[in-house]
Structures are given as structure tokens and as C-alpha cells.
Amino acid sequence: DDRHATETDRNAAPAAGTAGYTRNDQYTDETADRHDTAARADLDDNEVIRHEERLHVGKERQETGRARLRKYVVTEHETVDVPVQREEVRVERIPLDGTEVTGGTIGEDTVEVTLHEERAVVAKETVGVEKIELEKDTVRDTERVDAEVRKEQVEIETDTDRRDRI
Numbered sequence: 001d002d003r004h005a006t007e008t009d010r011n012a013a014p015a016a017g018t019a020g021y022t023r024n025d026q027y028t029d030e031t032a033d034r035h036d037t038a039a040r041a042d043l044d045d046n047e048v049i050r051h052e053e054r055l056h057v058g059k060e061r062q063e064t065g066r067a068r069l070r071k072y073v074v075t076e077h078e079t080v081d082v083p084v085q086r087e088e089v090r091v092e093r094i095p096l097d098g099t100e101v102t103g104g105t106i107g108e109d110t111v112e113v114t115l116h117e118e119r120a121v122v123a124k125e126t127v128g129v130e131k132i133e134l135e136k137d138t139v140r141d142t143e144r145v146d147a148e149v150r151k152e153q154v155e156i157e158t159d160t161d162r163r164d165r166i
Contacts, residue, residue: 052151067134086117 043049 048154050152050154053149055145055147055149057145069132069134082120084118084120087115089113089115
């Protein structure tokens with residue numbers, strides 16, 4: 001039976017992939033070979049060491065994208081109604097009955113009146129109306145990691161068991 005021969009062969013090399021743990025958290029077959037060879041020297045002929053792989057799951061931070069704020073200018077047409085006033089000339093004639101004393105003389109005369117009007121004046125002022133910031137929120141989530149790990153199993157077979165199977 002091949003299984004029995006493998007278990008009793010003390011000089012066999014360790015299985016490939018039986019990895020040791022190194023300082024930089026990387027598993028290597030070379031480290032495992034050195035480890036198993038040194039451990040085998042400490043074993044008696046009736047002992048075997050069973051190995052299994054363990055998952056060491058960590059996290060790394062990586063850039064996933066960028067967000068940016070960009071201001072740009074658009075022009076909109078705005079119409080505002082402004083009430084304005086202006087003065088106009090109106091000639092008014094008032095008849096006199098001859099009793100008013102004017103003491104005047106006949107001759108040329110000029111009367112001048114200054115007219116006024118309001119005009120809409122446009123002035124522009126730049127004012128801040130809103131503050132916009134980019135904030136980052138950390139969202140907590142759980143990510144499921146599936147990986148296969150190997151284990152060594154040990155079976156014990158005796159000559160009595162072998163006879164019972166025949």
C-alpha cells in the first residue's frame with residue numbers, strides 16, 4: 001500500500017508547497033525545506049509532524065480614483081425693471097385781468113428751466129454665495145476572501161489492518 005510506505009519513509013523530502021513563514025510575511029518553499037530538514041533531525045523513528053496551511057489575510061490601501069472641483073463661468077441674461085422719472089416741459093398760460101402791476105417794459109427776455117431725468121445705472125459686484133468642499137467619508141464594509149488551504153492528514157495502518165482487508 002503506497003500510503004503506508006509514505007508514512008514510514010523517514011528520509012522522504014517534504015511535500016512541495018509546505019511553506020515556512022519568513023520575516024517579510026512571504027511563504028517560500030526554500031524556507032519550508034530548511035525548516036522540515038532541521039525538524040526531521042529532531043524526530044524519533046516513530047514520529048511524524050503533520051502540517052497544514054493557515055490563511056494570513058491582510059489589507060492594503062490603494063488609489064481607486066480621484067474627485068475634483070472645477071469652477072467655470074457661464075453667462076446668463078438677466079432683466080430687471082427699474083422705475084425712473086423724468087421732467088418734461090409744459091407751458092401754462094394764465095390770463096391776467098389787467099389789475100396786476102407788472103412794471104414791466106416791452107422787450108426781449110429769456111427764461112430757462114433745467115430739466116432732470118433718472119436713468120438706470122448698472123453696477124456689478126462679485127459676492128460669495130456658496131462654499132463647496134470635497135469631503136471624504138470612510139465606508140466600512142466586509143469583503144469575503146475565499147482561498148484553499150492544504151492540510152496533511154495521518155492514517156495509522158498496522159499489519160493486522162492489512163490482513164483484515166484481504
